[in-house]
Amino acid sequence: xxxxxxxxxxxxxxxxxxxxxxxxxxxxxxxxxxxxxxxxxxxxxxxxxxxxxxxxxxxxxxxxxxxxxxxxxxxxxxxxxxxxxxxxxxxxxxxxxxxxxxxxxxxxxxxxxxxxxxxxxxxxxxxxxxxxxxxxxxxxxxxxxxxxxxxxxxxxxxxxxxxxxxxxxxxxxxxxxxxxxxxxxxxxxxxxxxxxxxxxxxxxxxxxxxxxxxxxxxxxxxxxxxxxxxxxxxxxxxxxxxxxxxxxxxxxxxxxxxxxxxxxxxxxxxxxxxxxxxxxxxxxxxxxxxxxxxxxxxxxxxxxxxxxxxxxxxxxxxxxxxxxxxxxxxxxxxxxxxxxxxxxxxxxxxxxxxxxxxxxxxxxxxxxxxxxxxxxxxxxxxxxxxxxxxxxxxx
Numbered sequence: 001x002x003x004x005x006x007x008x009x010x011x012x013x014x015x016x017x018x019x020x021x022x023x024x025x026x027x028x029x030x031x032x033x034x035x036x037x038x039x040x041x042x043x044x045x046x047x048x049x050x051x052x053x054x055x056x057x058x059x060x061x062x063x064x065x066x067x068x069x070x071x072x073x074x075x076x077x078x079x080x081x082x083x084x085x086x087x088x089x090x091x092x093x094x095x096x097x098x099x100x101x102x103x104x105x106x107x108x109x110x111x112x113x114x115x116x117x118x119x120x121x122x123x124x125x126x127x128x129x130x131x132x133x134x135x136x137x138x139x140x141x142x143x144x145x146x147x148x149x150x151x152x153x154x155x156x157x158x159x160x161x162x163x164x165x166x167x168x169x170x171x172x173x174x175x176x177x178x179x180x181x182x183x184x185x186x187x188x189x190x191x192x193x194x195x196x197x198x199x200x201x202x203x204x205x206x207x208x209x210x211x212x213x214x215x216x217x218x219x220x221x222x223x224x225x226x227x228x229x230x231x232x233x234x235x236x237x238x239x240x241x242x243x244x245x246x247x248x249x250x251x252x253x254x255x256x257x258x259x260x261x262x263x264x265x266x267x268x269x270x271x272x273x274x275x276x277x278x279x280x281x282x283x284x285x286x287x288x289x290x291x292x293x294x295x296x297x298x299x300x301x302x303x304x305x306x307x308x309x310x311x312x313x314x315x316x317x318x319x320x321x322x323x324x325x326x327x328x329x330x331x332x333x334x335x336x337x338x339x340x341x342x343x344x345x346x347x348x349x350x351x352x353x354x355x356x357x358x359x360x361x362x363x364x365x366x367x368x369x370x371x372x373x374x375x376x377x378x379x380x381x382x383x384x385x386x387x388x389x390x391x392x393x394x395x
Contacts, residue, residue, distance in 0.1 A: 002047040004037045007057060009281045012036050013161075014143035015168035016051035018150075019175070025051060027144040032364060033196035034280045035140055041088050051223035053175055056167035056295075057286060063170035064295040064321065072293065072326050073345035075303050075338040076318040087303045088136040088218040090316030093160065096298065096328065097130050098183065100158045105183070107158045108150065110141045111117050111131030112215050117202055118195065121161070133160070136218040138273055140192040140280070141165075154176040160185045162192070163289030163296070164282075170295045183328060186294055186299030188317065188346075191283035191354045193273040196367035200362050201269040204373045209235025268373045271382055275389075276354045277363050291351045292342060297325030304348030307340070317345045359385040 004016045004025065012035030017025040024044050030036045040044065052058050077090030084091045097107040107124045111132040119141040124130035143165060150157060152173070159169055159182055166186040173179045202212055216232035272278045289295075303317040319342065320326040329337070360380050371377050 001042065001045055002049045003039060003042075003045050004051045004055060004058075005039050005042065005075065007037070007052075007055065009034075009285075010036060010055065011058040011162075011164035011168070011282050011286075012140060012280075013056065013165040013168040015054050015056075015165070015172050016149055018147040019050050019054045019172050021045065021048065021050070025026075027142065029195055030203075031368060033194035033199070033367065034192070034282070035142060047367075050175065054172040056164050056171065057282065059171075062288060062293060062295045063167050063174065069321050070323055070326065071342055072320045072329075073340060073342045074110060074318045074329065075308060075340055075345065076316045077314060077336050078286070079334045079336060084314055087134050087314065089303070089314040091134075091314065092316035092318050092335060093187070093300045094130070094134055095183070095332060096300075097124070097133065097158055097160070098127050099332060100328075101125070101127055104157050105156045107133070107160070108146060109160045109198065110137055112137060113136065114211075114213050116142075117148055117212060118142055123149055123157075133217050137215075138190075138193065138197060138217045138269075139198045152176050153181065156181050158183045158185060160187075162186060162189045164287070166293040167289065177293075183298070183324065184296045185298040185300065186289070186296040187299060188276070188349050189278040189287075189289065189392050190350065191276070193269075194278045194364065194367060196364075197269065197272045197278045200367060200373050204268070205233055206235065208321055209233065210237035211235060216287075231269065251373065268378070268382075272363065275357065275382075275385065277357050277360050277382070277385060279354055281354070281356075284353055287353045289317065290353065291346055291349055292319075294319075294321050297322045298328060303345060305344065306347070307344060315385075317349070319345060321391075357385055358388055 012027065013025045016037050017027050022044050024039055024041045025037050026040060027037055029034050076092040077323050078084045078092065078095045083094055087094055092093065097109065101107055109122055109124060109128050109130060110119050110121055113120045119137040119139050121141055121143040123146055124133065151252060159166065161169065163186040166184045170184060206212065212233060212235050214234040297320065299319040299321065301317040303315040308315045320329050359381050366377055366381065
């Protein structure tokens, strides 16, 4: 049939479900823990092909044409010390969203849902609501419910997502001729790990801390930005719940969470994720958004490299890919912008896809079968992968 049922191991962006006029496409996790589209009532499909038109995975080229790209790049950070301290790097993404909300936009960002134990997109209409989007989330985001609430006309939005989510979203708003109502912002993306890995990690922690109430993937409070690979995870036994109705000042300045685990680079979840042992095949085989490739108006990320190597407060990489993006950036207040060539701003960012490691198939079997991350099986497999990687580097 002429629909996404013919597509497998896609980006799981959810835009096809939003675009379907019959509302018969649903997004849910597949057996390997990655979001994928499912058509539950295929007999209702009219084979209009819209779901394929808006699918970034279904196209070799990006939605943003080369002639539309006008790259300008900066090092950037918030002038508010509390914002800069709370965010993963320089806080520039939060400042962009904050200023646009104050101008009447709605911001569609990503937060951690403690009830579903997942990252999910949501719509923020106030700065207080947008605070929930602060921080990195190194798991795939569920988008369908939030994206379906977006009005294509009569309201302006900032949409924040992974490069593949943004590419599909660009295709959709062009298809429905409402592009002028949207500002699109993506970020430098490593890849996404299987949600099975995150669920196994949560299952490992809960006997110690209780049901998880908060997760922070990049916690720089203790050791600073350059050594911020710390998991900050709170549970019902360790934390005071956050009331998101509180004022912006209280949310940013009161240290109510970030109490528990403080696990280092040796942490098991990071070994699986950054070790490229449980990444999605769509990321390994089909990512076309590395380095200077994007369909967004604006891209953000960490600015690694020589120039800011001694700055432990956090510095954001900030790139405008379009004229619209440049105007937004240059109109920002309460931030510091230092213009640099793109090569400086993108220093340290991936230029090609991650590749599947030799032990990935074994890891995925263990995850599918519910093996504990603390168990001997995982420890042996991760040790073997570590040895193989060291030998490969020597050779």
